[in-house]
Amino acid sequence: MELFDNLLIGFHSALSLTNLAFCLIGVMVGTAIGILPGLGPLATIAMLLPLTYTLAPVTGLIMIAGIYYGAQYGGSTTAILVNLPGESSSIVTCLDGHQMARKGRAGAALAIAALGSFFAGTVATVLIAGFSPLLAGVGFLFGPVEYFALMVLGLTAATLLAHGSFLKGVAMVLTGLILGLVGADVNSGAYRFTFGYFSLTEGIEFVAIAMGLFAFTDVVMNIRRDQTRDVMAPSLTNLWITKAEAAEAALPVIRGTALGAFMGLLPGGGAMMSSFASYALEKRLSKRPETFGHGAIAGLAGPEAANNAGAQTSFIPMLTLGIPSNGVMALMIGALMVHNIAPGPFVMVSNPEVFWGLIASMWVGNAMLVILNLPLIPLWIRLIRVSYWILYPVILTVCCVGLYSIGNSTLPIWFAAGFTLLGCLFWRMRAEAAPLLLGFILGPMMEEHFRRALLLSQGDPAIFWQRPMSLAMLGLAFLLCLLVVVPQLRRGRAEAFTEEA
């Protein structure tokens, strides 16, 4: 009953007219920056932060939170429509979401993404409200050893993302790992592969790689197809999800929500990894894994739900312990401090209207996003139905300005140009880009944790199998490898001949 009273306080605060208005502004700004490539939620929030100082603390927080999860929604939209992963978590959305759009089911894909996210957001909000204090400690169970094992598991799952050759998938992960090493090495501070350029010390910009390998390569292939009038032409008639599609999406959404809600508790990329994990899980569980990568509904619904649930539960360490799990959370803590509210375990007691108001607003915001996004779907469809010669210059221009806006520098544009050529080469060689991107993101983290673990154990590798959680995850990764490799070896010869263009 205490929970009920608390939620009442929360909704009372979240449903006030001012707070509703700022929640709406937040989700709209968030959706916009999620759709526009380049500027991410972190940069936008940093810019808007001073504006929130004049507002009541809870109002400011509600707006920031709105931008944060609004951006997640918006990111899915571009991923589905133009195959552009604006953030690491939407790479997976591209894989099957964009293929659905190709097959004329863009409306259904967008609706599944929105509704799946809403479901995940609702469950995650209930979790936060009911179990925050219990869940807050989960992140502390993970030390360097456990993180390393988690990364290995994630990378193994990454090779499952590819629907082509397993060997090439592994090679692409390794290529991504190597590209991820560019920049300052965390453990020694030495600069690697920067060739004397200071602008490379922070590594290659993720968005530049993603745009080059995904969106721009896709445009190149579409330009050619455009001449033969084979461009994706979603129909305007059956926008809505069919019953069969809804049934197919239901279980993956539930599983994705559970996975995302758990992984969101881990600081440092847990929420992001949950979408990969969910994709791998769905592909394993699916009766028709061969449809993955060709517009499988489960491959879109699961990761979308996981992604949103993870984004939501990553608030838990911030809310209950005052510990930021990512940059956006750090900014929220900053916003609290400006109002002389010391973030930490006591906020719940000292400022219940802030704590519960924010939680209630998350649900309100998610509901707003669905209400906002569903009517937009026909509009999006109309937009991508315009002649391709209009669409692709628009995509390119917006991407270029977006790339420039990341750090007021043209370097990301040069990189995007180079990765476009590389993307075409990979396309020719039938090597899939998604595992490369995952390797690129996880690589530096994996190395960091690996070296740190050995530093702590003074070089004793036994540390990796002495800890139960690490052992379990490494074992699972090994099992996953076996599950993939053994059938491939068995039917490898037969398949090689049938797999023709």
Add this chain to the structure above:
Amino acid sequence: MNKTATGLLAVLATAFGLSAAHAQAEDYPSKPITLILPYAPGGGTDAVANVFADRLAQALGQPVIKENHPGSNSIIGTALLAEAEPDGHTLLVVTSALSINPYIYAQMPYETPAAFAPVTILTDYPFVLGIRQGLPFTDIKGLVDYAKANPGVLTAGTPGRGASVQLALGLLNTAAGIEIRDIPFKGSGESLNAVAGGFVDMVFSGYETVRPFAESGRLSMIGSTGTEPFGAEGLPPIGGVVEGYQFTTWLALIAPAGTPPEVVEKLNLTLKEIFAEPEVQQKLKALNVNPVVNAPDEALAYITAQMAFNKSIVESIGLRPE
């Protein structure tokens, strides 16, 4: 005759130059001021900049636009300042990293302090030392005794090579004659999490970053690197046990070299007024930092002294420019 002409010209030139500079100072600021923050949004530098940036904008009558340019231990943002027009419209809030980097990195894109005109030191503050639960000691003395008896067993999380926290740890190791192993992390947040999870034994960090962990009982603060009892808990200075140990970190506001002294002076005086306001004082107190604001030449002297101090620590812990 010739001489007189030259002399006259020189006088004229000086007068003209001065009046131009005066005009510049009176006009200043004639357009929005860019305040570069060389760290990612959300850190302690942001927090202090937020306290005075809006007040500075009000006092000068021009907007102050904050730009975060993180990277390479603040070098990327600092290099942007060094290249900026020296007219006072581009300023930088920088940490003590400014005085450490020259001894850590071989190829610096600027000269310290020659490339800069310090406006003032803004704040200074000590680090606090937090230890994980379940260690067999609860105070500094116990820590030093334990470390002496068990060399190389204790570990400390640091936010990476050349961070001031790493220097604070290095200084403790040399001053107390002990060996606490340095475990590098990406940023102080990760190292704090590792201590709270019990994977690493201790961490030096800013008071505000440690406090939430201490309140939830996941780690305990046992001392500060300052010279006096610190914070609401009155944390004892480490120097009370380890003779001569003291490490203070600071924030400074700097302009590019060649900025007219009048402009620097105007900024300095404005900041002095802002930092004297009770509201600002109270906000800084809430952040547990100590407002300083000294004269520009004092700031330069302080930075130069800090460079020498940090150089000696960097050398004593065996770091070389790379």
Add this chain to the structure above:
Amino acid sequence: MDAKLNPRRADVESGLFFAGFGALTAALSLKYDLGSFAMMGPGMFPLLLGLCLSALGLAILTRGLLRAGDAARAVPLVPALGLTLSLIVFAVLVRCAGLAIAVPALVVTVLIPSPDFALRRAALLAVLLVVFCYLVFVLGLGVSLPMLSPPLSRWIGW
């Protein structure tokens, strides 16, 4: 079409690419400190990754040479190069000429090879895009991007 001539090409080419990239990485990583197992230097991880990748590349190459692997797909060269060029044109022009020049240049460059290209269409699209970018990025998001770069506007104003 050329895929038909040599059906193993995708594996041969990707094998060569991975082996080459891996070897290059391993070679470059040798100039960094390798360290020991307990205290790994910055060079150790890239070296291991490079070696693994080149071994894998050789395996893919062998598979391609021994038996029919994946067929290569033909990349549409003109769009690929045209698009890359348009990005480079934008990157060069945005700083030295400004947004109002860079956007039209990008649009024209990328559209020229298209059969739909017509100067009036491209011009209209370019103008609309410049306005859109100005409204959304410069006004809306506050990206500091000049419409005309300072040197250029000074030159015009002269």
